[in-house]
Amino acid sequence: MSDDKKPSGGEATSNGIKKHRTSLPSPMFSRNDFSIWSILRKCIGMELSKITMPVIFNEPLSFLQRLSEYMEHTYLIHKANHCSNPMERMQCVVAFAVSAVASQWERTGKPFNPLLGETYELVREDLGFRLISEQVSHHPPISAFHAEGLNSDFVFHGSIYPKLKFWGKSVEAEPKGIITLELPKHNEFYTWTNPTCCVHNIIVGKLWIEQYGNMEITNHKTGDKCILNFKPCGLFGKELHKVEGYIQDKSKKKLCALYGKWTECLYCIDPAAFDSYKKNDKKNGDEKKNLNKAASTEEPDEMPLPDSESVQVIPGSTLLWRIAPRPPNSTQMYNFTLFAMALNELEKGMESVIPKTDCRLRPDIRAMENGDIDTASEEKKRLEEKQRAARKNRSKSDEDWKTRWFHQGPNPHINAQDWLYSGKYWDRNYTGLPDIY
Numbered sequence: 173m174s175d176d177k178k179p180s181g182g183e184a185t186s187n188g189i190k191k192h193r194t195s196l197p198s199p200m201f202s203r204n205d206f207s208i209w210s211i212l213r214k215c216i217g218m219e220l221s222k223i224t225m226p227v228i229f230n231e232p233l234s235f236l237q238r239l240s241e242y243m244e245h246t247y248l249i250h251k252a253n254h255c256s257n258p259m260e261r262m263q264c265v266v267a268f269a270v271s272a273v274a275s276q277w278e279r280t281g282k283p284f285n286p287l288l289g290e291t292y293e294l295v296r297e298d299l300g301f302r303l304i305s306e307q308v309s310h311h312p313p314i315s316a317f318h319a320e321g322l323n324s325d326f327v328f329h330g331s332i333y334p335k336l337k338f339w340g341k342s343v344e345a346e347p348k349g350i351i352t353l354e355l356p357k358h359n360e361f362y363t364w365t366n367p368t369c370c371v372h373n374i375i376v377g378k379l380w381i382e383q384y385g386n387m388e389i390t391n392h393k394t395g396d397k398c399i400l401n402f403k404p405c406g407l408f409g410k411e412l413h414k415v416e417g418y419i420q421d422k423s424k425k426k427l428c429a430l431y432g433k434w435t436e437c438l439y440c441i442d443p444a445a446f447d448s449y450k451k452n453d454k455k456n457g458d459e460k461k462n463l464n465k466a467a468s469t470e471e472p473d474e475m476p477l478p479d480s481e482s483v484q485v486i487p488g489s490t491l492l493w494r495i496a497p498r499p500p501n502s503t504q505m506y507n508f509t510l511f512a513m514a515l516n517e518l519e520k521g522m523e524s525v526i527p528k529t530d531c532r533l534r535p536d537i538r539a540m541e542n543g544d545i546d547t548a549s550e551e552k553k554r555l556e557e558k559q560r561a562a563r564k565n566r567s568k569s570d571e572d573w574k575t576r577w578f579h580q581g582p583n584p585h586i587n588a589q590d591w592l593y594s595g596k597y598w599d600r601n602y603t604g605l606p607d608i609y
Contacts, residue, residue: 190297192514196232198543199504200281227549231281231506232541234531236292236305237515238283239317239332242351244511245271246299248493249326253357258394259427262419265353265362266398266430267438267493269389270415273366274495277413277435278507280371280379284537284552286315287559288573289606291529293597294515297322304597308575309333310559314349316578318593327354331578331591332366338374345369350583350590361585364389367402382412383434392585395422402434418443430492432483439489449486516541527602534609555609562606576605 245268252264286307295302305317308331316331330351337344347366354361367385384404390397400417413433418426429446432438499510518532531537536551566573577597583590 192510193517194499194510194513195501196505196508196513196541198541199501200231200506201228201543201545227536227540227545227552229282230284230540230548231279231508232537233283233512233515234286234290234292234534234537235283235313235334236286236290236307236315236317237531239305239315240292240294240303240319240515241275241509241512242272242317242328243294243296243299243301243303243319244275244496244509245493246296246301249321249328249353249355250300253325253355258358258360258391258396259419261355261358261360262362262389262391262394262396262398263428263430263440263492265391266389266400266419268353269351269364269366269387270400270432270434270438271493271495273369273383273434275509275512276369276381276383278381280381281506284534285313286531287534287555287608288563289529289576289608290531290534291527291577292531293526300325301328302598304577304593306575306577308578308580308591310563314591316591316593318578325355325357327356328352329593341374342370342372343374345371350586350588352583352585352590359393361392362389363392363583363586387417396420396427397422398430400430431486431489432493435495437483437494438492439483439485440492441486441489445486445488525600527605529605529608559608562608 248264248268248271252261252268255261255264288307288310290307292305293303300322301319302322303317303319305315308314308316312333312335314331314333316329318327318329320327328351330349332347332349335346335348337346346368350363350365352361352363364387367383367387369381369383372380372382382405383402385402387400387402388397389400396419398417398419400415403411403414403416405412413435414431415434415438416429416431419428419430420426426443428440429443430438430440431446496509498507499505499513502508505513516532516537518538523533526532534555536548536555539545539551540548575591575594577594578591579594580589581592582588583592
């Protein structure tokens, strides 16, 4: 924000950096009296983006705000920029990619579906970035975002189309879309996609989350690649939250091994040392298995307990990233991190600066954050009906929806279709924006 338009909200600390709030206005309410099964039993195997869910299952953030949580560990991008060695840069980028999904741990509330044309901006001078996102499509739901370093030292952008499916006991979210990180100082470009996220025990029991599938991160300048496997937990929970993989060069020679938990930390080590450790571990594991043959492919009902709360550190490993502890009030606040706690904060003076399409001005999310569930429910319904009516009017006049801050085009590094930032958002000229709230 330009100095004359900076909101005056947020106390300043002794070093001049603004303080952000550390709790929500109202704690979350109990979901115990509501049955998600009554809504979902007709939807087995279906995609859920067209199903209207009661507000009780939401958390007070839009999906656009949830996306900005990718930026919580931006320090890893700054760290990558300061590394002179391309392998060390790749390690920092991989750690950043893993850290981007860490905030999902125990976050079983569903973010609000963004309305078409909804936007969100986030400026964090303390973390050295600013971000703009826009809901660019409603069916299918696509959210585009563009973040940049305040010193023009990086660009991080992407578009996400979360494909949700219900499988009886669980809801699976496959985040289709490309994520790109550019480091201009090193003339390097990285791309990747996120793993699949699954929420278990939808019908009965304690909800719990796991991530699984491969994440492939490519450095398009060097041809180096990291293939990381987010492991499914398995019946006895031995693999719960585990992540492991290798960085390899373009001839597929392993340069480095990585391991850890996406909920906790990530380490790197020499690949030979890692392979030797795995071999011994497997040998011990096989002996245990022979003593206890209880093989089953069924999905576990209760969340399996991990082997231990922390990762078994192999001698000679280097720590790349460790998650920041959540605040003590997190469980009463939808399991939010400190970073998430500040996302919907509407500071004094901000309303006159941000566009009228910003999530912070969305009445259903604001009501829910304030603990007024009835108003949140009524407003959510009203906004959905308003969106349907606007779509109907456009179809009558053959008028196409025009996105404001993003346009469709080929991703410059992999030539797949992507949503790219069109520029000018930070000029603060917001005339002609749609009235979506």
